[in-house]
Amino acid sequence: MSKQNQNQKQNQSQKRKKKENLGRIISKVTQEEMNEKIKEFNNKAGWEQSGSIPIPEKYIEKVEQTIPTFDSEEKEKEMENINKNKYANDCRRYWDIFYKRNTNKAFKNKNYIYDEWFKPLIEGEMCDKLPLTCLEVGCGTGALIYPVLRRSENSLKFIGFDLSDNAIEILKNDEEYDPKKVLSAFAYDIVKKELPEEIVKTNSIDICTLCFVLSAITPQNQLLVLKRLFSYLKPGGVLFFRDYARYDLSQVRFNQETSRIAEKLYVRVSGTLSYFFEKKEIHDLMTQAGFEVIECDYLHKEILNRKELLVMHRIWLIGKFRKPFKKQNENQNEKENEIENEKENEINEKEEEENEKENEINEKEEEKEKEKEKENSESEITEKEKVNLKIKENEKKIQNEQNGQNTEINTQK
């Protein structure tokens, strides 16, 4: 082995140890604390054991010390850093390499999802609309689609797409692949373009599933993706969400110096991205996209390593969101328009009234002016007549005088 390779290996193992140590510092407990945890867990009924438990404040405090929040200056640079980042710019390539290496072992089969998401809809609120069409976003190799299809019989049909060609190829080569149940599976980048209309029409999908996918998309594109998914759902359709949340074990394990490209965005060793959400963020993104929030919460589980006295905290965000029968924005816009129209009508009515009044006043003034004009013209006539009379009188006088002079001259003659 060359010296360069040796150094590289040493560096890598040092980094790994540093990461592991950080995780240990945060999750290490005493034997007594571990015994207490085991007792608590054993006292719970089976269904409670899989449920969420409150996130201990002590844990959050510890994590916050090791994962500092960004100040405003760092926040300003975030977008720029993401835009410049080669992993953020070339996601497709890294996901393709990832699936080539890991094939269909990349992600665990989601056997729990049918009971959590689909069963209540198939047996309950959507039972009269079967078979339902589900759009599985970022479906990978089918870790969600196949376990769900095994349980759903003929009540569900899937359309799945993923950024990676390799993932889709693996999905289609699976022995369970049945084109009658998986209507379409194709490689596609939902950030770049709307889905092809001939495969996914607007208002055509009953259920949309977004399972650990939004975290693989840069924060500046997340809202755009949700808006697109919103448009494909039928009014009343449901979107299920599950993804990484802030302070999850995996965030703690990231190398905070080299893997972090934004406050909550990291690059994995494979070159793929991972974002860690807060509840408010998802709540706001979904409502901005037009969804009604039915459920949105943290799911926290403790994983116990009894031998090494480690309590590991897995924290995810789970949610159920509905496309309202009428888009909320539309409702709001309609109300706003109605109010505006009413206001406009009121203003118009007032303006009309004022115009009428003005017209009346103008008419009256016009009449007055006409009368004045008449008066003036009458008086002008009398004035003229007077002048004419005077002129005539003067003319008569002059004539008389002249006549008088003539008679005088004649008598002198």
Ligand SMILES: C[S@@+](CC[C@H](N)C(=O)[O-])C[C@H]1O[C@@H](n2cnc3c(N)ncnc32)[C@H](O)[C@@H]1O
């Ligand atoms: C963490 S994996 C989850 C895979 C699968 N949903 C699961 O839970 O097993 C994230 C997946 O999202 C896909 N993905 C990331 N960005 C995408 C995009 N812009 N359009 C479509 N798929 C994308 C990736 O290729 C990858 O398969």
